Amino acid sequence: MSETGWRHANDLLDDLFPLRESAAATALRGEFRAWLKANLTGRFTPLIGRGGAWDEENFSLNVEWERHLAAEGWACITWPKEFGGRSAGAAELFAYRDEYFRAGAPERVNFLAEDLVGPTLMKHGTPEQIDRFLPPMQRAEEMWCQGYSEPDAGSDLANIRTRARLQGDTWVIDGQKTWTSLAARSDWCFALVRTEQGSARRAGLSYLLIPMDQPGIEVRPIRQMTGSAEFAEVFFDGAVTSAENVVGAVGEGWSVAMATLGFERDWFMSRYFRFARDLAVTVDYVRNTLGDPRAFEERIVRSFTELAAFRAIGLQTLAAHEAGESTSPLTSLTKLFGSSWHRDLGELSFSVLGAAGAQTHDQNTVEHALQRTFLYSRAEPIFAGTNEIQRNIIARRMLELPSSTAGSRS
Amino acid sequence: MSSALRRAGGTDLVKRAVTEPTVRTVEIPALLERAGLGDINPYSGDINEIAAAAYACRAAGAVALPFPIVGQLAGAQSALGLVLVSRTQPVVDHVDLMTGWQAVDRFGSRTDVVGAVESARTISAPFAGIAKTTTWSEGEISPVLVYLVLECWSVLGSLESALALSVQHAKDRVQFGSPLSRYQAIQFQIADAYVELGGLEVIVEQAVASYASHGAQSLTDIVAARVAMLEAAEKCLRVAHQIHGAVGFTDEHDLAWLSRHGHIARRSPLGVSGTLAWAAESIERHGFDGLFPVMGAGRE
Numbered sequence A: 001m002s003e004t005g006w007r008h009a010n011d012l013l014d015d016l017f018p019l020r021e022s023a024a025a026t027a028l029r030g031e032f033r034a035w036l037k038a039n040l041t042g043r044f045t046p047l048i049g050r051g052g053a054w055d056e057e058n059f060s061l062n063v064e065w066e067r068h069l070a071a072e073g074w075a076c077i078t079w080p081k082e083f084g085g086r087s088a089g090a091a092e093l094f095a096y097r098d099e100y101f102r103a104g105a106p107e108r109v110n111f112l113a114e115d116l117v118g119p120t121l122m123k124h125g126t127p128e129q130i131d132r133f134l135p136p137m138q139r140a141e142e143m144w145c146q147g148y149s150e151p152d153a154g155s156d157l158a159n160i161r162t163r164a165r166l167q168g169d170t171w172v173i174d175g176q177k178t179w180t181s182l183a184a185r186s187d188w189c190f191a192l193v194r195t196e197q198g199s200a201r202r203a204g205l206s207y208l209l210i211p212m213d214q215p216g217i218e219v220r221p222i223r224q225m226t227g228s229a230e231f232a233e234v235f236f237d238g239a240v241t242s243a244e245n246v247v248g249a250v251g252e253g254w255s256v257a258m259a260t261l262g263f264e265r266d267w268f269m270s271r272y273f274r275f276a277r278d279l280a281v282t283v284d285y286v287r288n289t290l291g292d293p294r295a296f297e298e299r300i301v302r303s304f305t306e307l308a309a310f311r312a313i314g315l316q317t318l319a320a321h322e323a324g325e326s327t328s329p330l331t332s333l334t335k336l337f338g339s340s341w342h343r344d345l346g347e348l349s350f351s352v353l354g355a356a357g358a359q360t361h362d363q364n365t366v367e368h369a370l371q372r373t374f375l376y377s378r379a380e381p382i383f384a385g386t387n388e389i390q391r392n393i394i395a396r397r398m399l400e401l402p403s404s405t406a407g408s409r410s
Numbered sequence B: 001m002s003s004a005l006r007r008a009g010g011t012d013l014v015k016r017a018v019t020e021p022t023v024r025t026v027e028i029p030a031l032l033e034r035a036g037l038g039d040i041n042p043y044s045g046d047i048n049e050i051a052a053a054a055y056a057c058r059a060a061g062a063v064a065l066p067f068p069i070v071g072q073l074a075g076a077q078s079a080l081g082l083v084l085v086s087r088t089q090p091v092v093d094h095v096d097l098m099t100g101w102q103a104v105d106r107f108g109s110r111t112d113v114v115g116a117v118e119s120a121r122t123i124s125a126p127f128a129g130i131a132k133t134t135t136w137s138e139g140e141i142s143p144v145l146v147y148l149v150l151e152c153w154s155v156l157g158s159l160e161s162a163l164a165l166s167v168q169h170a171k172d173r174v175q176f177g178s179p180l181s182r183y184q185a186i187q188f189q190i191a192d193a194y195v196e197l198g199g200l201e202v203i204v205e206q207a208v209a210s211y212a213s214h215g216a217q218s219l220t221d222i223v224a225a226r227v228a229m230l231e232a233a234e235k236c237l238r239v240a241h242q243i244h245g246a247v248g249f250t251d252e253h254d255l256a257w258l259s260r261h262g263h264i265a266r267r268s269p270l271g272v273s274g275t276l277a278w279a280a281e282s283i284e285r286h287g288f289d290g291l292f293p294v295m296g297a298g299r300e
């Protein structure tokens, strides 16, 4: 895959919608670009254009890369300086991610720590929890997974049944989580569990940090239709974690979980950069490989235009977030718009592939990347709150309706 | 044939076929033989024969049958079987079962399949390969038409199964205290998919009738049916996956097999935009009857 191809769509967007970037962001951009050029080479070359949970072959190298980023001060940049970050603001984060994906740097496998549970701990954790957990998160030394969903609690998250009871200074956990991404690779799980017997819905839940490597936990990976086994079922049978590993007050886990979900939807904005790259790969393929690209002109233009809109919404969300304003339902809008956009792009990737699409199992080819985009785009409107749930949230706000699905991922 | 396939395990056949080669080489051929597939000749000129072939393909599609049944039926005139390929990218499902078959391109030119150049198996096409062919010579268009029509029926069968699974899932899956089927957002998606498939069914029936009465003149109707099939596949599978949530994204679920099953059929010899261009080209040349005749250059 040519690096120029990836740059193409982004450059065009920049020409059309120039970023009025802060001086700090421009400086960070330049510094990071040079760093990536010097560092994303040599042994890290196999990661270019790949990486992320699906890339099982390169998983350890991906972790190594993220440790290298951290060691050089290029991970967790929005985290405060005292936790190893750069206290970067929204504009700098935008510039950082932009450069990262343009360079073809790999998708992150430590994002659940960096973007979700790390910020949650900063907001709701005790000083001891912060001291214990943040440094190894920042260094990508301990990997994390998210234990929310259960067989009967998908969109209806408040239907959680996994329960934990306090015995002396230990939580004892029984139940089951499912669709837990990266569970088989993780050292820790942040999980929402029922700690008050007989409680229902949002009440009586707690947010626990649970070590994964113990006899009471069994992880059964589930193969996805994309071919890799990114997520897993996680069975808790007398699993334990110490009493102090509860984030926020006991019984108040719902609001902590919602804080994490807010970060998750903010994180979703970072998909923009990934999406821009996916579009660029598609455009590149059409230009270089297909005899007659005109057949796809209209769909590409539509995709491009909507991507520009997604970028604008995302920038606005980031700005609102930074100004401390509420980003709901903006985050729902971002999630709905972005995942629908990506599903359309997936179908476009499927179309441009033609007969060739089915013929490659070499993971380094453009054809494979396009096929993956297509298959993976099926999941985008489902995880982190489905399209229907986002529509419910937006509609509720617009129509000033009472909450009809209390306890959903909202 | 539907019940024979169901008795044989339905979609278990495709799941087993990945690790047990004899499912495709022994079990399914024997099953199809018993079901009388060998007696169907879609070229006989009798509409019942091609309709029987169409129904067999629909039943096969409904369980994502891991066997080139379309090619076997479309090859009723040649010795073994016949497969429609893109000449520049002859990617073929089950190419390993096709030695001694013939390949045709979309204009009807023919060649022999003498093997597979390389195995090109992926998660979306676990039995695919690239056909190795010899020299091409001119031939007739009718095998192309029969192949295309039957393939539409096979994909229709898969989509109907995907929708049936979605309906069942919407009834069974409870969230927020109600089955999903109680939510209008789900009802509307199912209704849209149902309308889409109802339309496709009429169109592919019309394509069969058109072939039976117009033979080679039915090209436009049949390519148009392929356009409808490709569009319906996109819309229906989108709905099916959305309604299933995460479970439909797993490799174990029947939906994943059904939705991947038609990938090669939907791309080869031409995908959506190529097929649209082909339809336009055919209308231009031969006109298009449909419900109201549209005159093309060829009919002036």
Ligand SMILES: Cc1cc2nc3c(=O)[nH]c(=O)nc-3n(C[C@H](O)[C@H](O)[C@H](O)COP(=O)(O)OP(=O)(O)OC[C@H]3O[C@@H](n4cnc5c(N)ncnc54)[C@H](O)[C@@H]3O)c2cc1C
Pocket: A145, A146, A147, A148, A149, A153, A154, A155, A156, A178, A179, A180, A181, A182, A231, A379, A382, A383, A384, A385, A386, A387, A388, A389, A392, A405, A409, B173, B175, B176, B180, B183, B184, B185, B186, B242, B243, B244, B245, B246, B247, B249
């Ligand atoms: C690739 C992937 C990775 C994931 N990773 C994780 C993870 O790491 N940790 C984790 O905890 N979870 C994870 N999930 C799970 C994800 O959060 C759930 O899939 C999601 O919340 C939806 O739940 P569900 O799959 O059970 O679908 P369901 O909730 O059963 O929904 C099925 C369908 O019904 C619709 N629906 C449900 N309720 C309503 C309603 N009230 N009105 C209208 N329509 C409705 C949904 O929108 C959907 O279309 C992952 C999922 C995927 C696909």
